[in-house]
Amino acid sequence: MSTTPAAATGGPAVRVRGATRRFAGAPALDDVTFDVAEHSVCGLLGRNGAGKTTLMSLLAGHDRPDAGTVEVLGEQPFENARAAGASLLVRDDQRYPDDFHLAHVLRVGPLFHPAWDAALAAEVVERFRIPSKPQVKKFSRGQRSALGILLGLASRAPLTILDEPVLGLDATARGHFGELLVREVSEHPRTVVLSTHLVDEVERVLDRVLVLDHGRLVLDAGVDEARDRAHVVLGPAEAVESATAGLRALSSRRVGGFLELVLEGPAAPATARAARAAGLQVRPAGLQELVAALGAGDAEPPATPRPAPVPSATPAPGAPR
Amino acid sequence: MTTTSAPGAAPGAGRAARGPGASAVAVLRLQTTKRFETFGSPLVVLGTGLLATALVALVVWRATPAGSGTWVEVSRGLQLVLWWLVGYMGYNGVQSVATTFPLALTLGTTRAAFTAGTVAHHVLVSAHVTLVALALLGLEQLTDRWFTGVHLLDSRLLGDGDPVRLVAILFLSQLAALSLGGAFAAVWVRHGPRVTFASGVAVVLVLALVAALVVPGVADLAGAFRLWWLSVLAVAVIAVCALVQTLALRRAAVR
Numbered sequence: 001m002s003t004t005p006a007a008a009t010g011g012p013a014v015r016v017r018g019a020t021r022r023f024a025g026a027p028a029l030d031d032v033t034f035d036v037a038e039h040s041v042c043g044l045l046g047r048n049g050a051g052k053t054t055l056m057s058l059l060a061g062h063d064r065p066d067a068g069t070v071e072v073l074g075e076q077p078f079e080n081a082r083a084a085g086a087s088l089l090v091r092d093d094q095r096y097p098d099d100f101h102l103a104h105v106l107r108v109g110p111l112f113h114p115a116w117d118a119a120l121a122a123e124v125v126e127r128f129r130i131p132s133k134p135q136v137k138k139f140s141r142g143q144r145s146a147l148g149i150l151l152g153l154a155s156r157a158p159l160t161i162l163d164e165p166v167l168g169l170d171a172t173a174r175g176h177f178g179e180l181l182v183r184e185v186s187e188h189p190r191t192v193v194l195s196t197h198l199v200d201e202v203e204r205v206l207d208r209v210l211v212l213d214h215g216r217l218v219l220d221a222g223v224d225e226a227r228d229r230a231h232v233v234l235g236p237a238e239a240v241e242s243a244t245a246g247l248r249a250l251s252s253r254r255v256g257g258f259l260e261l262v263l264e265g266p267a268a269p270a271t272a273r274a275a276r277a278a279g280l281q282v283r284p285a286g287l288q289e290l291v292a293a294l295g296a297g298d299a300e301p302p303a304t305p306r307p308a309p310v311p312s313a314t315p316a317p318g319a320p321r
Numbered sequence: 322m323t324t325t326s327a328p329g330a331a332p333g334a335g336r337a338a339r340g341p342g343a344s345a346v347a348v349l350r351l352q353t354t355k356r357f358e359t360f361g362s363p364l365v366v367l368g369t370g371l372l373a374t375a376l377v378a379l380v381v382w383r384a385t386p387a388g389s390g391t392w393v394e395v396s397r398g399l400q401l402v403l404w405w406l407v408g409y410m411g412y413n414g415v416q417s418v419a420t421t422f423p424l425a426l427t428l429g430t431t432r433a434a435f436t437a438g439t440v441a442h443h444v445l446v447s448a449h450v451t452l453v454a455l456a457l458l459g460l461e462q463l464t465d466r467w468f469t470g471v472h473l474l475d476s477r478l479l480g481d482g483d484p485v486r487l488v489a490i491l492f493l494s495q496l497a498a499l500s501l502g503g504a505f506a507a508v509w510v511r512h513g514p515r516v517t518f519a520s521g522v523a524v525v526l527v528l529a530l531v532a533a534l535v536v537p538g539v540a541d542l543a544g545a546f547r548l549w550w551l552s553v554l555a556v557a558v559i560a561v562c563a564l565v566q567t568l569a570l571r572r573a574a575v576r
Contacts, residue, residue, distance in 0.1 A: 062426050063574035079571075084429045091575075095423040097355070098416045104354050111347045112428035157429065 011074075013038040013159055013191035014059055018068035021054050021215075028054040030215040031068070039189040041181070041205055043196065043223075045291050046212035052195040053091065055212065056161045059193060060089035072159055088113065088157035090148035092164035096136045103132060105147060115156035120184070124150040127176045128169075141168030149177055153184055162194040166201055174201050181205050199288040211291055218294050223287065230290045231267040234260040235280035243275040250293035262293040348425055348438025352417055353445070363450045366409045370402035371457070371473045377401075378471045397472040403479060403491070406450065407498045414502020417442060418566065422510055423575050432570045440563055443499035451492040458487055486548065493555035500562035507569035 012035035021029040029051045036042045044052045057063040058070045061077030061084055070077060077083040096105070102125065110116035124130070128146035131139070136147065145167050152162045166174045182205055185192060196202050209226050211219035219226065230250055233240050237259035248264040262285050267275075272282045285293065353359045374396055382392035417439055425435045458474040462482060466472060480486025509517040535542065 057574065060426070079431050079433065081431050081434065084426075084431050086429070088429055089427055091423075091427070094427060095420055097420045097424060099355055099358055100424075107354050108351045108424075108428065111350050112430065151427070155428075 011038065012036055013040075013073055014042075014193070015071040016055075016058075016068070017070075019055070019058060019065040019070055020067040021051075021058065021063065021065050027215045029058070029065070029212075032212075032215075032217045033068075034210055034217060034220045036191060036193060036208065038191055039185070040207040041185055041192045041194070043199070043202060043206040043209045044193060044212065045196065045199055045209055045287075047197075049214075050212040051215040052212055053163055054215075056089055056163055056193065056195065059159070060087050060161055062089060085112070086157060087159040087161065088152060088155045089161040090152050090163060090165070092145075092148075092167055094144065094148055098137075100136045101132065101134075102130055102136070102147070105136070105151065109151060109154060113155040113157055115188075117154050117156060120180075121150055121154035124153060124180070127180070128173050142170060142173065145169050146173060149180075153180055156184075156188055156190065158190050160190060160192045162192070164196055165194055166196060166198055174198070178202065178205050199291055200286065203287050209287065211294055213294060219290070226287060226290060227284055228266045230262050230264055230285035230293060231272075231282065232260060232262055232285050232289060233267075233275055233280055233282050234258065235275075235278070239278050239280055240275075243271070243278055243280055247271070250290075262289055344430075345434045345437035345441060348430055348435050349441045349445070351425060351428070352421060352439060352442035359442075359446060360449055363406065363409060363413075363446060364453055366405050367402060367450060367454060367457075370405040374399045374401050374473050374476075375467075375471055393470055393472065397476050400476060400478040402454075402474070403494060406491070407494055410446070410495045410498035411502045413446065414443065414499035414504075415506040416502075417499070418503045418506035418570075419509060422507075422570065422573070426575050432573065433567075436563075436567050436570055439503060439566070440500075443496055443503065447492050447495040447499060450495060451488055454491050455484055455488055458482070458484060489548075489552055493552055493559070497555045497558045497562075500559045500566075504562035504565040504569070507566040507573070510575075511569040511573040 014036035017033050019032045064078040072083050075083040130146050152160045206223050240259040250262045253260045267282050275282045378392045378396035381395045385391045475482035508520050
């Protein structure tokens, strides 16, 4: 899905200014400021503990900031009936009442969301093969994620927030999720905020990405813009170092005699030509690589095929975190 | 870092729609969506308690000389139904808050609406069981103690067959148990297990202190005791628990 500013019909759906949240004195979110355009799909990326779930809790009114402001659809969300009725946050560890079954979820959804689509809910049940007999608490990890997707999509909540929606899903189910999300957002425009560690899996459905690291917002950009934020040069170490001398590296990884650098900004045509002439690979950085380079990715991000087992990535000296 | 994806656009005030999720009625329907657990299980507990009372009376009848009447007195004195229902309602009260609150917030409701809907749920469940028990008491009296003389609901602690007292005792005791469970669960949701444990210890200590103060005059108190004292105490417990639930959940975050 491309970035579609035109889809933003009435100002930002989410407006966060200087939001800070501390737990036991330690900041989980630190002075975070951003907007999310109405009817856009925003990816919230970052490592475990980066502050993603805390931020989503603030957006849904499940929690409130110690400092700063949060507005959702023009309302502060905490203990606000109008905002609460217009948003839905499904957590990765979403809890359900004792003895809850699929039928109960299907029964209570429409009580809270008037736009609930029962046909869509039935389609999700079928596509994701959500079982009806076992209690929800006995669901597998993937089945719980599928149930969360059902709630999120069928609710048609104007602000739908999904915390790790594809966690534990198999590849087929992840494909279903992407397809349904694209279809839903195009046919029934709404604002979606979703967090994930599987950046590559959901990249195509995102309009915008927010990257958090240690509670701070380190990247807020459209997906296309984010892709232009960095490029990768890979090859024999000496040749890479020679070709990229003077360029700002966000991260580096050395395997044997090979070196992979994630460099800030798009590759300059002349530099890219020279590097290729020297037998080096030059390509735009993927979103996952950019997130990793910003110090916010998983310790071992997926990388270009290489001749030996991959050690952990290390940020280049002086690289921003 | 600040980046605005819709530059210059003012937040659209009032664009959020008020959904039915904001109402306590939706929460009440969420609480009652497990129909058997809500309306069937308490009746199973009630029926099992009555059956157990009858079985104990049967054993006593077999163990005592014919015509002694001991088994009738035993059945009148047994209060299994009351204690079993109170225990079950305590659990029910805990789960009505501890595991339902996170889903209610997820679906989109306010804490105030959740508390109001949950209290209404507690009242509904207590009234439901009480009405069934009242009907059974009527049946018990119509059938001259189930054609055998055994006292199941026409027992001492349940009002000696007085329907008004049965209703007051059963309704208030169940509602108090549900409210206590809900209050402790709300404290657990808000403050976690340690504060909940400390609260339980504090309640026990306060009760022990009150008991120590009252014991010297217990004989006088027993002489002057009126059943409505318990009603007032139950209403006070219910009110305090509702207040605790409201205060605890008012700032509770789901994490």
